[in-house]
Amino acid sequence: MKNAIDIQGLTKRYGKLVALDHVSLSISEGSLFGLIGPDGAGKTTLYQILTTLLSPDEGSATVMGLDVVKDYRKLRTEIGYMPEKFSLYPDLTVDENLHFFASLFGVNVKDNFDLIAPIFDQLQKFPNRRAGALSGGMKQKLALGCALIHRPKVLLLDEPTTGVDAVSRSEFWGMLATLREKGITILVSTSYMDEAERCERIALINKGRILDVDTPGRLIEGLDKNLYNASSKDMYPLLETLRTLPDVKDCYTFGATLHVVTNDDFNPDDAICKLRQEGLEDARIWPAKGNIEDLFIKLAKDDG
């Protein structure tokens, strides 16, 4: 299958800070690809280079075979971009924003409405409301609609669900799946680990470097081994004590419990005994199921 996005040794520096450090990545056409990383990992910089807003210092990138530096004008008509920050005109209405962006690309809203119809299902009820007066979830839908109105081949979404409630987030991901079925390549970044699991493939990025690229399933494979939950009434002493145990490699809070990463010699029963001696009478330890977040913590730790 052809690659929609090809990135080779991409580097971008802001003074001394290296935002992207020789990033190489290939994203095949028609896939839903996730870019997972904490704030400041370099995700937005990567988006800005792919959307021709920034020039890279080193390396090259192509989107649909078009170079981001040389063919930037043509490239802009092939991509749909939704920046992290809401970037529609708050004083224009829903309809006006949509028609405005459509006319800039020289397309007719009617001709392409089929593509965005599922997204606009709710928005159609108030076409004359100003974009600034929409709720967070509605704003995201309108922004997605505006990014799609010219039928781009590649959709670039930078943290589209930040600040959106859980139900709208889930809906939003449902829409992305529908769009992917229509053959649009989607690159989406997120810092929500649960969203990462809805991508076909993900790249983990931290401090400007790609840590790993694979399907979510394969990436978390093997994590279950040597991963345990631990809980007690007094969580903080529990965390402190677990960290002093010789066979424990890492211990961090994970929701209401602690996740304990251990080596092969770890024995939960021995550990519980030790914890009881320390006065943590109600301490419990049981096997945990690993997910992307555990993987990310592991990779970030290995990375230093």
Added chain:
Amino acid sequence: MNAKILKILLKKEVSLIKRNPIIPRLIVGMPVLVMLIIPLVATLDVKNVEVVVVDNDRTELSRRMVADMDASEYLSVTGCYFSYDEAFRQVEEGEADAIVTIPKDYQKDLTNGEKPELDLKANGVNATKGTLGAQYATMSVANTVARWQAEQGVSLSAREFGTVNLYNPTLDFRNYMIPALMVVLLIIICGFLPTLNLVSEKESGTIEAMNVTPVGRLEFVLSKLIPYWAVGILVVTVGMLIGWLVYGLVPEGNIANIYLAAILFSLVMSGLGVFIANRSATILQSIFMMFAFIIVFQLMSGLFTPIASMPRWAQCITYAIPPRYFIEIMRSVYLKGATMTDLWVQYATLSVFALLFSLVAAMTYRKRA
């Protein structure tokens, strides 16, 4: 340059300006208020200078002098004293601005063809009132004397000389201010508003969405400037109408000359505005930068204080200040009826500034970081 895209962008700009809760009111309200209020308050005209007289002559002529001074709309005689000391106390107490002392035998000496001297002292605490008051008093006295001499058939031996103010005979400060106020309005409307508009797109992030569309930089910037150019021309028109209807001031020269200068100056200001917008990331930054320029523009362009009374080095600086030329054109065309031939230097300099500022604006504008 894509005319179709420019049209779409302009349509958007116009509807955004219309929807803004403040800008449309500002565009209409500010020029009208400025033109209606400022010429009345920012005036250097001095009225009701309070004069005390020490009349040592006590003749028909001296009484006429006092009566004429009191009749003048600029002077009011608040007291007649027999000694200078008494009169001086009035000045000390702040009751009088000037003392006119008529010497003994003034009328007699004048009749005999001598040149008696009047003594005039002004309170310099309020410098303008003092000097102007002294001038008014001198003029009033000179008139009285001249008329009296004519009546008496005495040859005008005492050669008084008065000043005739060309082009603005009554030295009406309004005539001086009104053309210049339109310059202030253009500075704000063509310089400030497009800058704020451009920077607010940066601040709100909408520029990101625009930059990934096929919109070119030229169309984008033009879409920001054209509406304000139009507003600027409108403001000049409104300003001229108010000048005519309210103050009865009509340009002596050709109105086309005023419009041409206004267009050139709008280009200068918008070039500067775009440059500032390019250099600022936030509205606050741009406002401060703009203020730095506007303060210098207003105080050093000869708007309020004449350039000729500035120190030599400051006068040299004013050559680099574009509104200086626009103000010169406005005042010359308005008051003197100057033509293009008279003012070609000013027009040429403004054109050079327009070109230069637009070039700097274009060079500092980068769509890609």
